[in-house]
Every structure is written in structure tokens, then in C-alpha cells.
Amino acid sequence: MNVLWYLIPISLALGGLALALFFWALKSGQYEDVSGAAERILNEDDRPL
């Protein structure tokens, strides 16, 4: 029974963290161009940044 007192908060916190990360990713524009991102990884970036 006692185990619940820390396991449940941990599980909720982990879930909440995932949710917060998703919101952050959404806000920082990572879903703006989903199909472009899939193709970009194949591009050889030979230009110096």
C-alpha cells in the first residue's frame, strides 16, 4: 500500500513530463513541416554552417 504513495506521483509526473515535452515540441515548430523533416535527413549538408 505504501508503495502507492510514491509510485503514483512518479507515474503521473512522467506522464506530465511527456505532455509538457510534446507541448514544447509543438510550440517550437517541430511539426510545421513533417514531410520535409523526413527528407532532410537524407540530404548531405556540404555547406558550412
Place this chain on the structure above:
Amino acid sequence: MTAASAPARLSTDELLLASRVIDTDLRQTDLAVPGISCGGCIRKIEASLGDLPGVARARVNLSTKRVAVDWRESAGPPPLGEALSKLGYEAYLHEAREDAKDPQLGRLIRALAVAGFASMNIMGLSVSVWSGAAGETRDLFHWLSAAIALPTLAYSGRVFFQSAWRALRHGQTNMDVPISIGVLLAFAMSLYDTIHHQPHAYFDAAVSLLFFLLIGRTLDHVMREKARAAVTGLGRLAAYGATVVTPDDERTYLPTTELEPGMTILLRAGDRVPVDSVVLDGASDIDASLATGESMPEPVIPGSGLRAGTLNLTGALTIRATSAAQDSFLAEMVRLMEAAEGGRSHYRRIADRAARLYAPVVHSAALLSFLGWMLATGDWHRALTIAVAVLIITCPCALGLAVPMVQVVAARRLFEHGVMVKDGSAMERLVEIDTIVLDKTGTLTMGRPSLRRDVAGDEAWLAIAAKIGAHSHHPYAQALAAATAPADIAFDTITEHAGLGLEARIGRDVWRLGRDEWALGEEASSPGGTVLACNGKLAQAFAFEDTLRPGTVAAVAALRDRGYMLEIISGDTADAVTPVAAELRIDLAKAGLLPTEKTAHLASLASAGRKTLMVGDGLNDAPALVAAHVSIAPGSAADVGRQAADFVFLRSDLGSVPFTIATAIAADRLIRQNFGLAALYNVVALPIAIAGYVTPLVAALAMSGSSILVVANALRLGPRVTSRRRAPEKTDMTATSPLRESAA
């Protein structure tokens, strides 16, 4: 058709006007580039634009087929149009305000994420309760569930509560009303039970209901957003501005809205006429096919009137504005569109009609079971629990998904065939139609001339004409250039005489391709015809016609077989309309209609009780597209029309129209099946709920089961092609879009 011969389209003035400031000395321009289709394009475009002087950053978005370019203001607008056309892409300016991101989509996705998180956690807690947690542990789990569910309802449930409240305030019901009542009552009841240490709580049902419904809603929205992005990304008819000659002979570039009657304007070849005006100086040909539906280019000389939105083809003109932008032809069409009483405004969505039948039945069943149990047992708590169980078990999880799931799958299938759907109600309305009204120029036909082979004569002459014709933007010249491989002759010079034709010199020979009386002098026999002449002697006369779109005959036959009444209404002359109507065996054909007459005709059809599908592309069709019950426009249509239409097809084949109708009918059948399944489910579940046997576990199983059933049924409509990589579709956007001539 070489890129080098293209006039500078995206002029520096236009770029400056359509860009927005993002930082000190940094401006951003958005370009729509419909040709972007693969990873290779990304690199090519970003590399070449990034190397232009003054460009700070170029970023391609493959999903929306747009390029955002940041450039330094001090260096001046970079030559983006030229750079892209050198790579073989056409680019259209995209105004910053058109690009405003849809806030609704972001809200839906966030609501969905919160509901997903909450329903997973609550379901986990509920499973523990079902598998035997009791006493204090169970109460703890219930309290935790309530603590998660309350903010979720407040955040994710808003979507439904707001819409339900809007409907109720107007004295109507929609699907969101029973959803909201069910969810809120379930939560309130469960909270009460939790406080009183009761064994059953429905937090999981309330939250997972929201989650399921939000999935349907979000998918629906994503699909529409995709269509919107694809449709707004094409070219536009209105000029951004024009070069004005001031009284003290200076040249300034003014936005179209600031043009006033009496101003003198310089119009380059390839420019669209910004406002209604009259020609002062110069000669050229005017393409009015997108504006008024006249298929053949019109020559203009000083004194000719010009309409806003038409395209100046061959020569530079000096014109005087006769009306301001807000009084021009283009603005007049927009006003007519706003005034047109859309048939769609009276349309009620099928889901809302179902809700109107369904909500009273469910709510009275819940009320009756409450009263019945109250009378039978006198235990108001038990009676209320059962009433809530009735509401939840019948709460239209399946019903809420029944329509959007099918429409999303249907929209996806249409999307893969190059048809964009603006919204789901369009598909429902398309099923009701009994009359189809077609425009001619640009809809049944390609909207540009092609060579008549039967009178083209000798192939050798044709090859010479093709060689010369490639040097002009005139549609006739382009038709000749496209007709055959050019002759292998190196002319010394080829010059274009605006409004007359082309002159090519080799040695002492002078070849002329163009207007009959100009090329042949006194020998001219058929004024107005197009001929190829060598030193004033006729070599070959050519004739042109506006050819039918591919698949038109088959498409029209298919539509007739389905029993639809077919009509043609065109702004073109009777001479041009009659042969097309005869070839397609359409008896009802009206020619020479003004835009107001087209709208009036659709209104009279509507008042006769007919549900009309309007298929049209021109600016003059746009008000009619709004007035019709449902409308389809080709991707080559004028921008105003494309935005007014419910569907836009990007392939050049008119077969898209019967395909769209067939898909809508198939979707309608599946929607009705889904309603049948949901009703069947309710017939089984309702007595169990009324009898009081529904525990939260049963409710969860029943709801998920019926939802999965409905979704699986919707997926039967899915595309047969399952491979992710398909060959890029050949579309006619690039071929006949408003700016085609400029990059040709």
C-alpha cells in the same frame, strides 16, 4: 519556352510590397512553389536561394510547398523569381496575411494531447479499481481520477461545450449538446459518488469519450487545413501594384489599392491589368479567358478598354486608370460573391440532423428511467446513477465519430486523386444534387488555344512556325511551338511586333508569323487569321481551337448516365459555345452570359427546387460558384473562384468530377451504415442500461467497441493504393495557372 526569355515576374517592387519586417534590416518573403515534391528540391532551392546576394536564410517547407526567404533590406529584394525559374520552378508570392496560421488546429491538437494523457492515466487507475481495489485505495484512486479529470474537462471539453452552448443559445441542438450533457453529468455524478465512498465512478468514461471525439475532430481539421494550404498556394489574379507615371514624369510603384482614376500606368508584357483602364499607347494582345470566359486573345490598340484581372500578353502598354481598385471588375465580382445567397447557408449537417432526432430520444429515455426507478424503489441516488449510465452508454461516441471518420477517409481518397475538399458538409451536399451546370472556357476546355491539325498542312512549314513561335508569349505562338519539334534553322534575328506577330530574318529572307493583314500586306485574304509568310508570300495559314480537357467526353457521358441534368453557361460567344455543346451532346447551353446573369440563372434553378452543382473556373464564375448548392473548380481557376469553390481538382482531367461525386455517394452510404450500427448498438445497450446492469467497466467496453466498429467501417472507403511513395501526379496547375505565361 526557355526560362531565360521569361520577363522578370516577381519584380523587386512586388517582393518589397508583399514582404514583412521580421527584424531590423531583415524582411521575410513567402513564396508558394507548387513544384516542390521531393527531398532533392529542398536542397536545390535552399542552396541556390541561399547563395543570392542579400539572402540571410531560405527555408523550404515541403508539407505546404512554400519557401520562406529572409533577406536584408539594405541589399534590396533578391531576384528570387529568376533564381527559381532557372531551377525550373514556378513561384507565386504569398502574402503574409494569407499565411496566418490557423489557431483552431493548434487548440485542437493541444486539447487532444491533454485528453490522451488524462484518459490513459485515469484508465490505468480504473483498471486497478476493476481488478479489485477496495476501501481506502479505491477512494484514493477515485480522488486521483477526479483530480485529473476536472482540469481535462475544463481544457479539452471546452471545444464541445462552446459549440453546444452556441447551438443552444440559438435554440438549436447539435451533436455537441448530448455529448456535453453526458460528460458533465457523468463527472458530477462520479464526484458525488466519490465523496460518498461509492464503488462506481465514471471518470474514465467521461474523459475517454472526449479523447475519442477529439481524434475525429482533429483529423477532420488537419484534412481541411491541407486542402486550404494547397489551394491558396497557387497564383493570384490581382496585381500587387503598378508602375505609375506621375505628372512630373517620375515613375513610382504603387500598391493596387492606391491607384486612382486618371493615373497613367505602365504595363509590361506578362503583367495583369491592375484596375479597369483604357489604352493610351502601345499595342498588345489581351488574354481574358480567366476573367470573362472569352477563349480567344483580343488585340488591343490605343483607345481599347481593359478589365482588371486580364493578362497583357505581348507588348508593353501605357494605360490610364478609369476606376479605382475597389470599383474595378475584380472587386465587383468579389462583391457579387458576397451578395450571392449561397444555397449552403440553409444546409444543416447530417450529424446535426441526426442529433435533432437522437438527443430527445436519449434524454427522455434517461429521464424516464430516472422516474421509473424513483417510483419503483424510492432511492433517488440509485435512480440518478442509472439515468447517468443511460446517458453515458448511449452517449454518441460512435455517433460522434460516425460522420467525421468517413469524411476524413473520403477526403484522403480524393486528395490522392488530386481533389481538395474544403469541408465535410460539401460532400454531404454533393450527394443531393440533381443538376450540373458547367462553364465552358477553362472548365470543359483547356482555356487556351491549340493548333487545329486538320488545317495545319505541311509539316515543314509547321516546324518553321514552331521555331519562330517559341519566341513569343502569345497563346497562338505557344500553341505552334508546342505542336511540333522546331525546325533546325538558325535565324539571324527574331523580333516580336506587339499586336501583330513575329518577324524572323535569315540572310535576305523575311519570315513573318502573325496576323494575316500584317504578314501578307495587300495579299491578305482572310483578315484576322494567323499565317506564316515568307517575304510577303503565304506559306501556310493556321487555325486554332480551344480543345476540350482530356476525359471531358467520358466524364460528361458518365454524369449523364447517372441521370443528372446537364447545362452549359458561358461568358463566351455563341459561336464558341455551340460546337462544344454539340460535341458533348448537351442541349441546354447558354452563351454570352454576364456574371450577374449566371448568378441569376443559378438562383432561378434553386427557386425551382433544384440542387445544383456548379463547375467553373473564371473570375466571372466565382459568384455563381457561391450561389450554387455545391461547387467544383479546377486548379487552374482564378484565385477568387478557387477559394469560393467547395472542391478544387488539380488534375487536368475532367474525370475528377464524376470521381468526386462517386466518392461522396460512397461516403454517404457508409455514414448511413454507421448511423445504423450506432442505432443497433443503442437498441442493445439501452435496455441493459435501463435495467441497471451497466457498471463503468461495461460502459468502457461498450463505448470502445462501438467506436472501433464505426472506424473500421469508415476505413472500408480507404484508398486501394497503400504504398507511401507514389509517382508525382501530373497536374495542370503549372500549365494554365494565371501566371503561366510569365514563366513559359
